[in-house]
Amino acid sequence: MAEAPTGIPIRLEPLVTRLLAPNPSPYTHTGTQSYLIGTEDLAVIDPGPESDPHQQAMLAEIAGRPVKAILITHHHRDHSPGARALAAATGAPIIGAAPFAPAEAAARADASFDAIYAPDRVLADGESVVGTGWTLTAVATPGHTSNHVAFALPETGALFSGDHVMGWSTTVVLPPDGDMGQYMASLEKLMGRDDRIYYPGHGDAVEQPRRLVRGMLGHRKHREGQILRLLAGGARPVEALLPDMYASLDPRLLPAAKGSVLAHLLDLGARGLVGQEDGAWARR
Incomplete structure (x- = not known):
């Protein structure tokens, strides 16, 4: 705009x-x-x-x-x-x-x-x-x-x-x-x-709404893949995932980024792909 x-x-x-x-x-x-x-x-x-x-x-x-x-x-x-x-x-x-x-x-x-x-x-x-x-x-x-x-x-x-x-x-x-x-x-x-x-x-x-929506679905699936790849190296808390996923993010948006990663983890957990123990997330 x-x-x-x-x-x-x-x-x-x-x-x-x-x-x-x-x-x-x-x-x-x-x-x-x-x-x-x-x-x-x-x-x-x-x-x-x-x-x-x-x-x-x-x-x-x-x-x-x-x-x-x-x-x-x-x-x-x-x-x-x-x-x-x-x-x-x-x-x-x-x-x-x-x-x-x-x-x-x-x-x-x-x-x-x-x-x-x-x-x-x-x-x-x-x-x-x-x-x-x-x-x-x-x-x-x-x-x-x-x-x-x-x-x-x-x-x-x-x-x-x-x-x-x-x-x-x-x-x-x-x-x-x-x-x-x-x-x-x-x-x-x-x-x-x-x-x-x-x-x-x-x-x-x-x-071009359907083109954008298709891209947003792809973006979220890419984020899922990032999380699963990072957790393949061992269990991590949410905060430890952020530097690899949001290298150049405006610091003011870090709380939103943390919430978004948590939302992905909760969804992956509901699908049986990850689990949480002692504050850290790991692949199942």
């Missing part, structure tokens, strides 16, 4: 307008992208973090038109908190990704989660929200988070892929909520679709 102006609506196609939130970081790239769908009445996908300037930019673009739904791909703090203020301003329901059940919240939540995310309605895989000239259909894509959902716009062949597929970076999968097995299955699910273009939560639109 050569230019990433925040607060300026960019019409991507007749039914889709993008607004960039002012929250750039090593994990969010240039910031979170919110999408307004429709012309007469609207849906808003991922209104982003709590940010008064971003809220005002969205309301200015909405310009008093009815908002039928505020759709959430997942409840990370850079995607869902802005829904509450937008719902209060527009009266629209918050719809999409499921909340955590109370028993699960303590075990799964961390600082990146919007702990008070509470949708008015959860969209199951294949369910839709309909407006004037547009339809948004839920495509369950767990992996990045257990409740991640993408939204398909069949009128144009677009898919709003959230953080499941992004053109600028591979997706972070952090246990215990992130699950590598689910993530890989969700990528395979997208390979079976014929979406024309992806509009992700961060970064440029993906104009």
Whole structure:
């Protein structure tokens, strides 16, 4: 994305307008992208973090038109908190990704989660929200988070892929909520679709989505192979694998890299290929 102006609506196609939130970081790239769908009445996908300037930019673009739904791909703090203020301003329901059940919240939540995310309605895989000239259909894509959902716009062949597929970076999968097995299955699910273009939560639109998804599957399988080769030399803790796997990584991203390797190990363990003992992982 050569230019990433925040607060300026960019019409991507007749039914889709993008607004960039002012929250750039090593994990969010240039910031979170919110999408307004429709012309007469609207849906808003991922209104982003709590940010008064971003809220005002969205309301200015909405310009008093009815908002039928505020759709959430997942409840990370850079995607869902802005829904509450937008719902209060527009009266629209918050719809999409499921909340955590109370028993699960303590075990799964961390600082990146919007702990008070509470949708008015959860969209199951294949369910839709309909407006004037547009339809948004839920495509369950767990992996990045257990409740991640993408939204398909069949009128144009677009898919709003959230953080499941992004053109600028591979997706972070952090246990215990992130699950590598689910993530890989969700990528395979997208390979079976014929979406024309992806509009992700961060970064440029993906104009050759199946090619990118194929590459992401290959990348993750390559990481699996790396891990198995490294463990062939003997048991190692997760931290000891990182220097060989991420030689030139930005130090700020090391926690994400550690989580990703752990996610791979847990998936390999579930498949009976590795095991853990005394904090170290070994091949079986």
